[in-house]
Structure formats: structure tokens, C-alpha cells
Amino acid sequence: xxxxxxxxxxxxxxxxxxxxxxxxxxxxxxxxxxxxxxxxxxxxxxxxxxxxxxxxxxxxxxxxxxxxxxxxxxxxxxxxxxxxxxxxxxxxxxxxxxxxxxxxxxxxxxxxxxxxxxxxxxxxxxxxxxxxxxxxxxxxxxxxxxxxxxxxxxxxxxxxxxxxxxxxxxxxxxxxxxxxxxxxxxxxxxxxxxxxxxxxxxxxxxxxxxxxxxxxxxxxxxxxxxxxxxxxxxxxxxxxxxxxxxxxxxxxxxxxxxxxxxxxxxxxxxxxxxxxxxxxxxxxxxxxxxxxxxxxxxxxxxxxxxxxxxxxxxxxxxxxxxxxxxxxxxxxxxxxxxxxxxxxxxxxxxxxxxxxxxxxxxxxxxxxxxxxxxxxxxxxxxxxxxxxxxxxxxxxxxxxxxxxxxxxxxxxxxxxxxxxxxxxxxxxxxxxxxxxxxxxxxxxxxxxxxxxxxxxxxxxxxxxxxxxxxxxxxxxxxxxxxxxxxxxxxxxxxxxxxxxxxxxxxxxxxxxxxxxxxxxxxxxxxxxxxxxxxxxxxxxxxxxxxxxxxxxxxxxxxxxxxxxxxxxxxxxxxxxxxxxxxxxxxxxxxxxxxxxx
Amino acid sequence: xxxxxxxxxxxxxxxxxxxxxxxxxxxxxxxxxxxxxxxxxxxxxxxxxxxxxxxxxxxxxxxxxxxxxxxxxxxxxxxxxxxxxxxxxxxxxxxxxxxxxxxxxxxxxxxxxxxxxxxxxxxxxxxxxxxxxxxxxxxxxxxxxxxxxxxxxxxxxxxxxxxxxxxxxxxxxxxxxxxxxxxxxxxxxxxxxxxxxxxxxxxxxxxxxxxxxxxxxxxxxxxxxxxxxxxxxxxxxxxxxxxxxxxxxxxxxxxxxxxxxxxxxxxxxxxxxxxxxxxxxxxxxxxxxxx
Numbered sequence: 001x002x003x004x005x006x007x008x009x010x011x012x013x014x015x016x017x018x019x020x021x022x023x024x025x026x027x028x029x030x031x032x033x034x035x036x037x038x039x040x041x042x043x044x045x046x047x048x049x050x051x052x053x054x055x056x057x058x059x060x061x062x063x064x065x066x067x068x069x070x071x072x073x074x075x076x077x078x079x080x081x082x083x084x085x086x087x088x089x090x091x092x093x094x095x096x097x098x099x100x101x102x103x104x105x106x107x108x109x110x111x112x113x114x115x116x117x118x119x120x121x122x123x124x125x126x127x128x129x130x131x132x133x134x135x136x137x138x139x140x141x142x143x144x145x146x147x148x149x150x151x152x153x154x155x156x157x158x159x160x161x162x163x164x165x166x167x168x169x170x171x172x173x174x175x176x177x178x179x180x181x182x183x184x185x186x187x188x189x190x191x192x193x194x195x196x197x198x199x200x201x202x203x204x205x206x207x208x209x210x211x212x213x214x215x216x217x218x219x220x221x222x223x224x225x226x227x228x229x230x231x232x233x234x235x236x237x238x239x240x241x242x243x244x245x246x247x248x249x250x251x252x253x254x255x256x257x258x259x260x261x262x263x264x265x266x267x268x269x270x271x272x273x274x275x276x277x278x279x280x281x282x283x284x285x286x287x288x289x290x291x292x293x294x295x296x297x298x299x300x301x302x303x304x305x306x307x308x309x310x311x312x313x314x315x316x317x318x319x320x321x322x323x324x325x326x327x328x329x330x331x332x333x334x335x336x337x338x339x340x341x342x343x344x345x346x347x348x349x350x351x352x353x354x355x356x357x358x359x360x361x362x363x364x365x366x367x368x369x370x371x372x373x374x375x376x377x378x379x380x381x382x383x384x385x386x387x388x389x390x391x392x393x394x395x396x397x398x399x400x401x402x403x404x405x406x407x408x409x410x411x412x413x414x415x416x417x418x419x420x421x422x423x424x425x426x427x428x429x430x431x432x433x434x435x436x437x438x439x440x441x442x443x444x445x446x447x448x449x450x451x452x453x454x455x456x457x458x459x460x461x462x463x464x465x466x467x468x469x470x471x472x473x474x475x476x477x478x479x480x481x482x483x484x485x486x487x488x489x490x491x492x493x494x495x496x497x498x499x500x501x502x503x504x505x506x507x508x509x510x511x512x513x514x515x516x517x518x519x520x521x522x523x524x525x526x527x528x529x530x531x532x533x534x535x536x537x538x539x540x541x542x543x544x545x546x547x548x549x550x551x552x553x554x555x556x557x558x559x560x561x562x563x564x565x566x567x568x569x570x571x572x573x574x575x576x577x578x579x580x581x582x583x584x585x586x587x588x589x590x591x592x593x594x595x596x597x
Numbered sequence: 598x599x600x601x602x603x604x605x606x607x608x609x610x611x612x613x614x615x616x617x618x619x620x621x622x623x624x625x626x627x628x629x630x631x632x633x634x635x636x637x638x639x640x641x642x643x644x645x646x647x648x649x650x651x652x653x654x655x656x657x658x659x660x661x662x663x664x665x666x667x668x669x670x671x672x673x674x675x676x677x678x679x680x681x682x683x684x685x686x687x688x689x690x691x692x693x694x695x696x697x698x699x700x701x702x703x704x705x706x707x708x709x710x711x712x713x714x715x716x717x718x719x720x721x722x723x724x725x726x727x728x729x730x731x732x733x734x735x736x737x738x739x740x741x742x743x744x745x746x747x748x749x750x751x752x753x754x755x756x757x758x759x760x761x762x763x764x765x766x767x768x769x770x771x772x773x774x775x776x777x778x779x780x781x782x783x784x785x786x787x788x789x790x791x792x793x794x795x796x797x798x799x800x801x802x803x804x805x806x807x808x809x810x811x812x813x814x815x816x817x818x819x820x821x822x823x824x825x826x827x828x829x830x831x832x833x834x835x836x837x838x839x840x841x842x843x844x845x846x847x848x849x850x851x852x853x854x855x856x857x858x859x860x861x862x863x864x865x866x867x868x869x870x871x872x873x874x875x876x877x878x879x880x881x882x883x884x885x886x887x888x
Contacts (some may be wrong), residue, residue: 028828062688062690064690064693064694108869110873111869111872111873112869112872115872118631118632118689118690118693119872121632121690121693122632122820122823122866123869123872125820126820126823126824126868126869127865129816129817129820129861129865130865130866131832133858133861133862133865134862136858181651234803247816251697253700254694254697255698258694288705288709290701290704291701291705291706291709293701293703294698294700294701294702294705295698296698297694297695297698297701297703298679298680298699298702299696300697301684301691301695301698302683302684302695305687305691509764572732578602
């Protein structure tokens with residue numbers, strides 16, 4: 001707990017009071033509820049667990065999975081088969097109902113998780129259809145279209161949990177455990193890492209966050225939660241059939257998540273309870289509930305994209321009740337002084353073709369420590385491809401990239417970012433819910449092991465650790481004179497600040513080499529001068545720089561050496577003043593752009 | 598051999614109907630970079646539309662078809678207005694979700710209007726058949742092949758030779774450039790939705806005579822359209838049509854040799870294999886965005 005919270009204890013209570021009131025109301029309701037109402041309450045609990053799980057993959061990771069209903073069904077079938085046929089107790093079936101969907105998710109993750117947006121959605125739908133076909137045609141094992149009856153109740157260490165209030169209590173204890181875990185995993189830096197991922201996977205890789213790991217972890221968790229929900233559902237109903245796995249289960253889960261809110265804990269409760277109880281309250285509309293689902297889902301996605309919970313939180317924020325966080329004192333970090341002149345980056349024979357077009361035809365280059373290499377060339381000459389290949393955002397077809405003696409060729413973008421190559425983007429799509437400080441702190445955290453669900457579980461991605469990463473982040477912003485922008489939302493930076501924040505973000509990863517793609521674009525002459533001074537200062541620290549630029553008056557004075565690309569080939573390389581006079585360069589490039597310098 | 602030819606012909610007829618679904622799917626995908634998940638449910642709506650119209654107007658299927666397609670085009674405009682235009686500037690997955698909602702509305706609307714029993718539309722011409730060697734060609738299957746071919750050709754002609762088609766193509770290729778050239782981009786997108794829905798409706802009217810129509814058949818159809826597009830290459834109109842024909846033949850042959858369930862399962866398996874065989878996934882596109 002921070003000192004501010006200690007001084008004003010009611011602040012912590014303020015956030016928890018609604019939860020405490022809701023929990024008390026739930027207990028009071030359960031005390032007076034009829035057996036039927038308790039059954040509905042238990043069912044509502046399963047739906048909360050299902051949605052809590054779906055929030056990981058759909059809300060946090062931002063991937064529209066349509067397999068959540070299938071994992072729910074698989075969990076239910078595992079409980080029915082193992083409990084009903086083989087007489088396994090709850091303490092055996094329940095963990096297996098979680099682990100088996102989770103293991104299946106791990107198996108299918110390899111082909112489907114790399115797919116972007118709707119490709120991923122349709123691939124997971126294909127998987128779900130396969131699971132449904134298997135359930136309907138599983139013969140005696142799954143009971144075919146009729147399903148399996150005789151699923152036993154919950155038996156804990158020989159005690160059969162009686163139907164009614166005890167049963168509902170067990171289900172809601174699972175809900176509480178699921179909610180606690182979800183909160184623990186997503187409230188710290190790890191939750192912010194997911195915000196970057198769903199905003200722009202490339203931006204996530206650039207600050208060293210592994211997209212594959214984040215997506216895989218979310219997918220596995222969502223499958224495990226769905227399995228738990230399915231198992232409880234089987235115990236409540238006593239029967240499991242292919243209905244449990246039908247697409248309507250998936251659609252209901254999606255509707256609950258969208259309507260409640262896909263990234264907030266309260267959203268899971270609001271969505272699941274609302275859509276479970278609405279049909280109960282609107283008995284007169286019986287049969288029309290799915291129509292109402294469809295209409296509500298359409299309205300929610302159009303009018304309240306962050307759900308009811310998001311809309312409420314937005315209103316509270318607009319009323320000004322949320323304080324702006326106090327900035328930490330910047331950390332004192334030593335200014336690194338590296339040796340100059342030693343070879344840093346060695347690139348040999350780098351090649352890439354897109355379809356039939358050879359974008360890069362075997363490029364060689366070296367950059368020494370403390371050296372600024374300028375890369376120029378006409379549009380389409382392969383400059384950005386070169387940057388993408390060296391930084392790992394695009395896989396090369398041939399060639400090697402060696403940084404300070406370490407081969408980077410087999411590594412992916414996020415690993416290369418952590419290994420020492422930082423790069424800027426021309427138009428990073430950064431998430432609006434993150435401040436500049438938070439984004440740079442994430443880059444710092446990605447160098448440590450304070451990020452990811454394991455770190456979150458151990459409490460390493462919050463509290464003191466987070467404050468330390470933020471203090472260090474502020475140091476790097478200060479180096480670039482950008483600490484004044486620390487609290488700005490990432491996506492609302494003015495041009496004159498954006499380059500400073502981009503470079504601070506890169507420096508936070510303690511790179512050896514920095515790649516800048518048209519850093520001077522959109523800057524006036526005074527700002528270009530400041531940028532040039534900053535680049536020289538980085539070079540004096542022993543960093544190597546690769547600067548892609550169109551703007552000759554900016555680049556030629558600042559670069560130690562200039563390399564010219566044309567049609568994917570290096571056509572010249574040398575001192576800036578020689579390049580200016582090189583006839584091949586003039587013909588290929590400068591000559592085509594009259595009045596350039 | 599005769600049995601094989603017979604099955605291949607039946608499969609071709611089925612594939613021809615799928616081709617119309619897949620074509621509409623790709624047209625919207627190209628124009629909006631968004632998946633219209635309701636495309637399968639629009640087929641279902643077309644099937645019910647044809648069955649309902651037939652009950653009101655005692656006309657042959659061929660005469661009903663233009664009416665069904667016109668009504669479906671209007672429905673397509675409604676889908677665009679409700680589920681696409683409000684979400685134009687949001688991530689593509691928003692449209693995916695909104696069209697799932699539209700599908701839910703269509704399915705349950707059909708359930709309430711027509712009940713869960715399967716319905717059938719009247720045949721296009723009649724119930725007769727002709728013989729080609731030992732192969733039986735039912736008039737209905739022949740009509741499906743001929744009408745689907747005519748509609749695919751019509752779409753190609755529209756895109757290649759008319760001002761309207763060229764504008765629709767320009768919108769799909771580069772929306773901002775099209776807008777800069779003065780093309781009414783929103784109108785073109787709305788018309789693309791209308792065209793896609795009309796094609797889906799034709800497919801539904803043609804399929805529901807032999808295979809009947811039920812409220813929930815849309816889910817399987819949208820998956821087949823998707824697989825056809827994966828096989829044919831993303832964004833390729835010809836590829837989608839070819840992929841759909843392949844799926845129709847494959848499904849019919851496997852269903853005859855084993856059973857329908859095996860055919861479905863194999864189809865989804867093939868889909869996953871294709872995805873597995875593309876190690877770069879589709880992220881190549883996303884990275885290329887920056888170049």
C-alpha cells in the first residue's frame with residue numbers, strides 16, 4: 001500500500017465498497033431465495049466464470065476467439081464422462097475439466113494463434129464445429145445427440161454438497177476465486193502490456209513484449225476458465241448434451257462480454273448476470289430471448305463498445321473523481337559511456353522477396369559503435385524493408401544479422417528488441433488508455449522478469465517494482481527533455497514530442513543499436529537541429545545508429561557515413577560529401593529530385 | 598465411373614450454389630476489409646423468402662428468383678446500415694461481432710415466422726430430369742449450375758464493363774483514393790452489401806428446393822464460404838468461386854463414400870491444415886502496412 005493510501009484509508013475503501021455491498025446483497029438474496037432461484041443463481045455463477053475467462057483472450061488480448069463455447073462444452077463432457085461413467089469424484093473431475101480444455105487449447109494454439117483478427121475468429125469457429133461434430137457423433141462415449149445423463153452432484157471428501165444454498169455457495173466460491181485470479185493477473189503491468197498488444201501488436205514487439213507469449217497465455221487461461229464453467233454447469237443440470245457445445249453458448253458468452261465490458265472485472269459480472277436474469281424477468285417474452293440477445297449485442301457494440309462497465313467507469317472519470325497519479329521521482333541512472341570505433345552490427349547478404357518482387361537483393365553493411373549510418377534511396381528502394389529485417393519485424397529469406405558478436409537471425413522482433421536493437425515507427429498506433437510514462441515503463445519491465453502472468457501471480461508486476469520501472473522510465477524521458485509529456489495519453493502526442501518519446505522508449509530498452517525511420521518528418525528546422533544534437537549525443541554514448549531519411553539537409557551533416565540503396569541493392573557508400581558528388585547516386589536518386597539540397 | 602460422374606455432377610451443382618455465397622463474402626471482404634458473418638444467414642433468409650413468396654404467388658421458381666434477389670438486396674442495405682456503417686472506423690472485429698448479432702436476429706426471426714420445420718422453395722423449372730449416358734441430370738441441378746454461372750458472369754461483367762462496377766472496384770482497392778476521385782464511397786459499399794445479399798438470396802432460393810431450409814443452417818454455410826476463400830486465396834473472386842466448386846464436389850464424394858459427418862470433419866481439418874501450411878500466417882500483411 002502506498003503512503004497516499006495510508007494517509008487516506010477511505011480511498012482504498014471507496015474502490016472496494018461497491019464490491020462489498022454487492023457481495024452482501026448476493027448473500028442476503030441467497031438466504032431468501034427459493035430452490036429454483038438458487039439454481040438460477042448457480043447457473044449465473046457458471047456464466048460469470050465463462051465470461052471472466054473469455055475476457056482474457058477477447059478483452060485483454062483483443063483476439064475474437066469463437067472456441068470459448070467449445071471449451072465450455074469440453075469441460076462439461078469431461079465431468080460427465082469421468083464423473084458419470086467412471087465414478088471419479090469432484091476433486092478429480094474438476095481439475096481435469098480445467099486441464100483438458102487447456103491442453104487442447106495448447107495443441108491448437110500453434111496453427112491458429114498467429115492468425116490476425118477475422119482469420120483467427122473463423123479458424124477457432126472451425127475448431128468449435130469439429131468439437132461439436134465429435135460430440136454429436138461420439139457414439140456411446142459422448143451419448144451422441146442425446147448426450148449423457150446421470151452426472152453426479154458435487155462430492156467433496158465424501159460430503160455430497162446438497163442442492164440449494166450450499167451448491168450455489170460452492171459455485172460462487174469458484175466465481176470468487178476466478179475473479180481474484182483475474183484481478184491479480186491483469187491489474188499490474190501485465191494488464192497494461194495487453195493494452196499495448198490489442199492496440200498494435202507491432203508496437204508491443206517494439207517495446208520488447210512477446211506477442212506470441214501474451215496471446216498464448218490469454219488463450220490457455222480462457223480455455224481453463226471455460227472448462228471450469230462447463231464442469232459446474234454439468235453438475236447443476238445433471239445432463240450434458242451437444243446443446244452444451246452449440247454455437248448459441250458461444251454467442252451468449254460473446255454477448256455477455258461485449259454488453260458487460262470486455263476488460264473490466266465488473267463487466268463479467270454485469271454481463272453474465274444481466275443476460276442470465278433478463279430472460280427470467282421477461283417471462284412474457286419467452287422464446288424471444290435470443291432475438292433480444294441479438295438486438296442487445298448489436299446495440300452494445302454500436303453504442304457502448306467498452307460495455308456497461310466501461311461506460312460507467314468513463315462517466316465516473318469524466319466527473320473527475322479519479323485523481324491523476326503522482327509522478328515518481330526520476331531514477332538516477334548512470335549515463336553509459338561506450339567505446340567507439342569497434343564494429344557493432346555486421347549484416348551480410350540480407351535478402352527478401354515479396355511475391356515476385358525482390359525488395360532486397362543481398363545487402364551488406366557494418367555499423368561501428370558510436371557511428372551514425374545514414375540510409376537514403378528513392379521510394380521503394382528497400383530502406384524500410386532493411387529496417388524491418390534488421391529489427392526482426394519481417395523474416396529475411398537469406399543473410400545474417402550479427403550484433404556485437406551475437407547472431408540475431410533466428411530471433412523474433414520482441415527478442416531482438418530486448419537483445420539490443422531498438423527502432424522507431426513512422427506512425428505507431430499506441431493505445432489511448434496508456435500514458436507515455438506507462439508505455440516507457442513497460443519497455444523497462446520487459447527487460448526484467450516483472451512482466452507476464454507468472455510475475456503477476458507472484459505480485460512482481462505492481463507496487464514497488466512498478467514504481468521503480470516508472471521512476472526509471474521518467475529518467476529516460478528526462479534525457480530527451482520529454483518528462484513534461486509523461487502523463488499524456490500515448491496516442492495524443494504533438495509531432496514535436498513524438499520523436500522524443502519514441503527515442504526515450506527505445507533507450508529504455510538499453511539498446512546497442514538504434515534504427516530510426518524518417519525521424520525528421522514533420523519537424524521544423526529548429527526541431528531538426530535539436531534532433532540532430534540528440535542523435536550525436538547518443539552516438540557519443542557508444543550507440544550505433546541507422547537513420548533512414550529523405551531530408552538531405554538534415555541527414556548529411558549528422559551522418560558519419562551514408563549508404564545509398566536503389567532497387568534493393570547498395571549502389572554507393574561513403575562519407576556524406578563523397579556521396580553528394582557520386583555520379584551513380586546523382587543519377588539514381590539526387591538527380592531525380594531537383595532542388596534537393 | 599457412372600457413379601463417380603453422377604456424384605461429381607451433383608457436387609458441382611452444390612458447389613455452384615456455394616460459389617454464390619463465397620462470392621458475396623469476398624465482395625464485402627474486399628470492399629470493407631470486414632467479415633460479414635451474416636452471409637450464411639442471408640442464404641437462409643433467401644431460402645425462406647423463396648418459400649414464402651411461392652405460397653403467395655403461384656409462379657415457377659425462375660420467376661420468383663428476381664423477386665427474392667431484389668428483396669434480399671434491400672435486406673443487404675439494412676445490414677450495411679445497421680451493422681457496418683456505424684462501425685466503419687472501428688477495428689474489423691467489431692463488424693464481425695455486429696454481423697453475428699444480425700445473424701442471430703435473422704435466425705430467430707425466421708424461427709418465429711416459419712417455425713423449426715424445414716421448408717422448401719419451388720423448383721426453378723420443374724421436377725423433371727434428363728439423361729446423359731447413364732448419368733441423371735435433374736432439371737433443378739442443371740438450373741442451379743446455369744443460374745449460378747450466369748450470376749457469376751453477370752458480376753464479372755458488372756465489374757469489368759460498367760461505370761458502377763469500376764467504381765465499386767476502385768472503392769474496394771483503395772477507399773481513400775476512390776473518395777479523392779469523387780466516387781461516393783459509402784454508396785458503393787452499400788451497393789456491395791446489397792449485391793452480396795442478393796447473391797446469397799439466390800443461393801438460398803436455389804438450395805432450399807433440394808436441401809430444404811432450416812433457421813440454423815447459416816453457420817455451416819459461412820464456414821464453407823470462408824474455407825472456399827482460404828483455398829482460393831484471400832480477396833480473389835475467381836479463387837472463391839473455384840474453391841466453392843471444389844468444396845461442393847469434395848463434400849458430395851466423401852459423403853457418398855463415407856458419410857456427411859466425415860465430409861464436414863475432413864473439410865474443417867483441411868482448413869486447419871492450410872492454415873498450418875502458411876507459416877508466415879497473415880502477419881506479413883500487417884507488417885507490410887508499415888513499409
